[in-house]
Amino acid sequence: MTNGLKWSSLRSILLLSTGLLAACAQAQAQQAGFSLEQAVAKAKRLAEQPYQKPVSNLSPTFAAMQFADYMKIQPKSEKFEWRTQKTPFKLAFYHQGMQFNAPVLIHEIVDGRVQDVGYSTDRFNFGDLALAKDSTAHLGYAGFRVVYPLNRDDKEDEVMSVLGASYFRVIGRGQVYGLSARGLAIDTAMLSGEEFPRFTEFWIQRPAPGEKQLTFYALLDSPRATGAYKFTLTPGKDALLDVQARVFLRGEVGRLGIAPLTSMFLFGPNQQSSRRNFRPAIHDSNGLAIHTGNGEWLWRPLNDPQNVEVSSFEVTNPRGFGLLQRGREFSAFEDLKDRYDLRPSAWIEPQGDWGKGAVQLVEIPTADETNDNIVAYWLPAQLPPRGTPVAYDYRIHWTMDEPAILKDEVGWVKQTFHTDGELTQANLIRAFDGTTALLVDFTGPALGKLPAGAQVQPQVSVSANGELMDAQLQPNPAINGWRLTLRVKIRNVAQAVELRAALVAGGKAITETWSYQLPPRSDVQRTF
Numbered sequence: 089m090t091n092g093l094k095w096s097s098l099r100s101i102l103l104l105s106t107g108l109l110a111a112c113a114q115a116q117a118q119q120a121g122f123s124l125e126q127a128v129a130k131a132k133r134l135a136e137q138p139y140q141k142p143v144s145n146l147s148p149t150f151a152a153m154q155f156a157d158y159m160k161i162q163p164k165s166e167k168f169e170w171r172t173q174k175t176p177f178k179l180a181f182y183h184q185g186m187q188f189n190a191p192v193l194i195h196e197i198v199d200g201r202v203q204d205v206g207y208s209t210d211r212f213n214f215g216d217l218a219l220a221k222d223s224t225a226h227l228g229y230a231g232f233r234v235v236y237p238l239n240r241d242d243k244e245d246e247v248m249s250v251l252g253a254s255y256f257r258v259i260g261r262g263q264v265y266g267l268s269a270r271g272l273a274i275d276t277a278m279l280s281g282e283e284f285p286r287f288t289e290f291w292i293q294r295p296a297p298g299e300k301q302l303t304f305y306a307l308l309d310s311p312r313a314t315g316a317y318k319f320t321l322t323p324g325k326d327a328l329l330d331v332q333a334r335v336f337l338r339g340e341v342g343r344l345g346i347a348p349l350t351s352m353f354l355f356g357p358n359q360q361s362s363r364r365n366f367r368p369a370i371h372d373s374n375g376l377a378i379h380t381g382n383g384e385w386l387w388r389p390l391n392d393p394q395n396v397e398v399s400s401f402e403v404t405n406p407r408g409f410g411l412l413q414r415g416r417e418f419s420a421f422e423d424l425k426d427r428y429d430l431r432p433s434a435w436i437e438p439q440g441d442w443g444k445g446a447v448q449l450v451e452i453p454t455a456d457e458t459n460d461n462i463v464a465y466w467l468p469a470q471l472p473p474r475g476t477p478v479a480y481d482y483r484i485h486w487t488m489d490e491p492a493i494l495k496d497e498v499g500w501v502k503q504t505f506h507t508d509g510e511l512t513q514a515n516l517i518r519a520f521d522g523t524t525a526l527l528v529d530f531t532g533p534a535l536g537k538l539p540a541g542a543q544v545q546p547q548v549s550v551s552a553n554g555e556l557m558d559a560q561l562q563p564n565p566a567i568n569g570w571r572l573t574l575r576v577k578i579r580n581v582a583q584a585v586e587l588r589a590a591l592v593a594g595g596k597a598i599t600e601t602w603s604y605q606l607p608p609r610s611d612v613q614r615t616f
Contacts, residue, residue, distance in 0.1 A: 121200040122291045127305045127316035128334045128477065134307070135314040135336035135475075142190035142286065147223045150185045158185045160215030165244070167211040168235060169196070174297035178235040178244060179205075182251050183212055184227045191228025193289040202291060205229075232290070234302060236323045247323050253284040254308055255350070258486045259432055260327040266351070266372040266431025267411055269484060271308050271317055272335060273345030273465050277396050277450045280342065285310035287317075312339040316477075327432075327486040335478040337471065345448070345465030346480050347436045351411045353390040354457045358504040358526075358604075367423050370457050372431050373411035375501070376449050376464050377493065377600075381405035385494060385600035389504045390462055393451050393607040397584070400446040400467070401603075409447045410435035411464050412490050415503050426457075432486040435493050436466075439481035444469040451607075491532060499532035499591065499599035502567055509557070509575040523557050523575040524606065530591055530599045531569030544593050546572050554578055554585035554606070561591070581609045 144151065161183045165171075169179035184191060194205045207228045231251035238245040238261055250256045254271030274283040285308050292304040301322050308315035313335055320330040333346070355361045356369035371390070378386040381404045388399070390411075412433035421428040445468045454461040472478060487493070494500055509523030538544070550556045557575040564571040570591060578585055585606040591599040 121293070122195075122197050122202055122305060124305065124316060124318040124332055124334070127291070127307060127318070130307055131314040131316040131334065131336055132475075132477070134309060135338050139309070139311045139338065141311075142288070144189035145191065145226060145228075146184060146189045149219065149223055150227070151189060153185045155186065157217060158183075160217055161185065162213050162215070163211055163233070164213055167208075169205060170294060173294065175295045175299065176237055177295050177299075177302050179292065180233040180235055180246070181205075181211060181229045182231040182233070184230045188230035188252060192231060192287060194229055194232060195289070195291045197291055197293045205292075231287075232292075234321060236302075238323050247327060248321055248329075250287070250290075254287050254306075258321065258327045258329055258484070260323070260486050260488070261325045262430065263327075263432045263486070263488060264427050264430045266413070266428070267434055268350045268460065269329075269434060270345075270348040270350060271306065271333065272310075272313060272315060273343070273348035273463065274310065274312060275342045276345055276348075276448075276463050276465070277398050277452065278342050283310055283312060285313055285315065308335075312341055313337050313344075326489065329484040329486070330481075331484065332481045333479070337474055337478070341471070343448070343467060344471060344478065345463070345467060346478070347438075347482050347484075348463060348465035349411045349434050349436070350460045351390075351462040351464075352454070352457055352460050353392055353451075353462050354454065355392065358389050358506040359391055360506075367421055368419075369421055369428070370423070370426075371413070371428065372460075373413050373433065373462060375412055375414060376409065376447070377412050377435070378403065378409045378447050379407040381407060383407075384597075385498055385500070386603050387501045387600050388449060388603045388605075389501075391451055391605065391607050392461060393453055394610055395453065395608060397451045397605065397607050399449045399451075399605060401449075402444075402446045404444050405441045406438055406445075406447060406466065408435055408437045408493070409464065409466070410485075410493070411462065412493070413488075414490050414501070416488060416490075430488070432488055433490050433493075435485040435487065437483045437485065438466075439483065442466065442468070442480065494532070494600070496533045498597065499530045499535040499569065501600065501602050502529045502531045502569065504528050504602070504604065521575070523577050526574045526576065526587065526604065528572045528574070528589060528602050529564055529567060529569060530572065531564075531567040532599075534598055535570065535591075536568050538593060538598070542593050544570060544591050544598070546589055547592055547597075548572075548574065548589045549587070550576060551584075551586040553580055553583045554587070559589075576606070578606065584608050 163180035209224045234248035235244045236247045248258045255268045257268045272285045287306045288309050289307040303320045306317040315335040318332040322328040351373040354370040376388040416429045418429045448467045450463040452461040505527040507525050509525040510518045546561045555577040560573045587604045590601045
């Protein structure tokens with residue numbers, strides 16, 4: 089009997105100790121809050137399970153909604169999350185509707201605890217939409233917006249939008265939304281069809297009073313991949329977004345695009361509109377910039393081609409790449425409504441060594457500016473075995489100060505003109521000679537600092553489908569730089585021509601390398 093009592097007491101002590109240890113562990117976990125490691129564990133477990141396709145919970149009214157009606161559903165500012173908290177950040181939410189047919193889960197991390205952000209129709213103003221209450225009660229959020237006093241202390245600005253698949257957009261001071269970034273791109277521009285992974289769940293850390301950064305985590309899912317992400321947003325003149333991505337593969341992938349950017353290019357000086365248009369250009373970005381591991385700078389002007397074009401630039405340990413909007417004077421666009429001159433560039437700055445791979449550019453035909461037809465991403469040369477995450481860390485700069493990206497190391501291409509080649513005859517009348525002409529303006533402090541009398545020479549190469557007829561370099565005092573004029577004869581217009589050019593002085597490159605493609609053409613007349 090005594091032994092039984094002793095054993096019973098000992099057992100109680102052990103159970104109590106176990107309970108205390110579990111409580112301590114739980115308290116420590118809560119104090120630590122949600123972490124990337126926890127998101128990675130969820131993504132890994134998810135990758136080991138069969139893919140579950142999201143099921144739409146939309147009523148016919150919401151499913152058939154057009155964009156103009158969807159935009160009438162706006163968040164009420166008085167109902168922003170953290171409205172009563174002493175933080176400059178606020179959260180607003182997107183309602184479900186149209187193709188946003190399955191809700192995303194949104195959690196808040198507060199003092200180490202994770203709690204759900206509940207859906208309520210009271211958060212939204214539905215405008216003049218006649219919607220029955222029972223048609224909204226079972227719905228949820230499609231994404232979220234981050235609000236912050238970016239331009240004035242007394243005005244709240246939307247600085248980040250997270251909506252649809254794994255898309256997000258960010259702006260800095262004085263900017264308007266333009267190009268987008270994504271969590272992941274799978275099989276872009278492949279015949280098998282592109283797969284669009286989707287952020288399904290978010291954990292957002294409530295910032296402390298006075299904190300200037302916002303941190304959140306995301307879980308990604310798709311038929312062939314899952315992923316865990318940590319994002320840290322720092323608003324400012326240039327918005328900074330630090331990204332840590334951990335991706336698990338469920339199946340074979342043809343192209344795994346890391347740090348993908350998505351933009352729009354319709355026309356500009358290098359590809360003019362065939363219709364009368366008061367705008368000289370319509371685009372969110374006009375070129376792909378790459379800083380290679382060996383220090384070379386590349387600039388690839390964008391096209392709206394007749395067929396899908398995929399260009400790969402092999403790089404080891406890239407220092408950066410991005411889709412940029414160069415030449416952003418208002419006169420370059422003349423559009424008061426869409427303000428393409430205020431749309432930011434996005435520059436990807438890898439953290440650590442990314443190894444061998446390629447920066448891949450995809451250009452897709454589009455008839456108007458409503459379609460994002462430009463994609464750029466990092467394509468790893470090798471992928472790890474299943475069960476081992478693809479791990480990449482990087483920072484995205486959302487900026488309108490494109491020259492600062494080059495840090496005055498070299499001169500850069502300000503603009504590219506594409507026109508018919510011409511010769512001046514003896515009677516001073518210009519005559520077209522059947523060639524294609526390309527005018528490239530180089531500028532930048534590196535050129536302005538050249539000593540007087542410096543011998544500047546162009547280095548030009550043309551692929552086998554083109555013949556370089558003439559290359560003329562002359563000073564361009566209007567931009568304190570140089571203009572390079574090339575005349576090229578195309579042998580077969582149904583095939584692409586690749587051109588490269590840079591300026592050198594004293595045997596050293598003093599500009600980035602202009603890398604241009606004259607895409608294949610057919611007899612079909614493009615109208616845009």
